[in-house]
Amino acid sequence: MFNGLRRWRENRRLAALAVPPEQWEAAVAGWPVAARYQGEERTALREMALRFLLRKGFASGAGFHITDEMRLKIATMAAVPVLKLGLNWYDGWYTVVLYEGAFIPNHQQPDEFGLVHEQGEVLSGEAWEQGPVILSWEDVCAAGTEEGYNVVLHEMAHKLDMRDGGVNGAPPLGDLDAVRWHAVFTEAWEDLAARERNGEPLPIDGYALEDPGEFFAVATEVFFEVPERIHAAWPALYQQLSAFYRQDPLAMARRLA
Ligand SMILES: [Zn+2]
Known part of the structure; x- marks a missing residue:
């Protein structure tokens, strides 16, 4: 109403x-x-x-x-x-x-x-x-x-x-599997940290490693701005973000090209 x-x-x-x-x-x-x-x-x-x-x-x-x-x-x-x-x-x-x-x-x-x-x-x-x-x-x-x-x-x-209280890197996930979300983000986090330690090029800004909330925010920026970078580095993370936002920016970019 x-x-x-x-x-x-x-x-x-x-x-x-x-x-x-x-x-x-x-x-x-x-x-x-x-x-x-x-x-x-x-x-x-x-x-x-x-x-x-x-x-x-x-x-x-x-x-x-x-x-x-x-x-x-x-x-x-x-x-x-x-x-x-x-x-x-x-x-x-x-x-x-x-x-x-x-x-x-x-x-x-x-x-x-x-x-x-x-x-x-x-x-x-x-x-x-x-x-x-x-x-x-x-x-x-x-x-x-x-x-x-x-x-x-x-x-x-x-x-x-913040919609489910606090900034923890997980918005309200609805039908998405929270355990899977956490596992995929943790894996990407650990990979980013390892790349930073080894002085390798980073798929997303190292600021993401401040805390899980920053990781989600920085990953969101790159997901929409240069989706191919997230997809190439962490396909499972790309899939989680795509499922959450219900958008496939990589496919959209390819259609445009
Ligand atoms: Zn931030």
């Missing part, structure tokens, strides 16, 4: 939002991942991005001037992981805070508040449990240029992970 009413209200607001498809196309043109979604899937992605904008507010960090193009691009990146899961997976929080560049968090004891932040003093992104997602626009724009890097996908993965 609630969802029906919510959808009805949202549909009316969506119609009133009146973002021309060309405006959305221009906003996402610089992000190669968006090009993989064609036909009905492209329409669905655009619509979900607009629904994201109806449900979430953007707040400026340090007076940064936020444009519609920025909102559309970030909303589209956020929509990609939940395109098949549903936007309700982002329920329970409302704000995206956007800074021009890397920012210094103003909290003192992060761990008490259940938030996840990235390495070091100066951050590219941050996600609070039941609180905002904080992003650096410069880092958002680095997606598609640095291989596999995408701070929006990263923070959204933390948001999905």
Whole structure:
């Protein structure tokens, strides 16, 4: 009942939002991942991005001037992981805070508040449990240029992970086998750690080894940005991520090529 009413209200607001498809196309043109979604899937992605904008507010960090193009691009990146899961997976929080560049968090004891932040003093992104997602626009724009890097996908993965309490590298798994999930992730983790010890090239950023939550977030970035790297290194991990997100970005990329 609630969802029906919510959808009805949202549909009316969506119609009133009146973002021309060309405006959305221009906003996402610089992000190669968006090009993989064609036909009905492209329409669905655009619509979900607009629904994201109806449900979430953007707040400026340090007076940064936020444009519609920025909102559309970030909303589209956020929509990609939940395109098949549903936007309700982002329920329970409302704000995206956007800074021009890397920012210094103003909290003192992060761990008490259940938030996840990235390495070091100066951050590219941050996600609070039941609180905002904080992003650096410069880092958002680095997606598609640095291989596999995408701070929006990263923070959204933390948001999905938090849905069953805490950040532990496992979002609510539904029909998926949790034992299998854990085993596959552990195997990939140990392989990544071994490669790092041996000074070998890493399929995903070594930051993934901070903790299981970071592993899931970094793996999600690479799964969508350069799926062939995850698939080549750890096919079982690719399969788990594909089953969870209900998407096969490698097949989509190959269809496009
Ligand atoms: Zn993180």
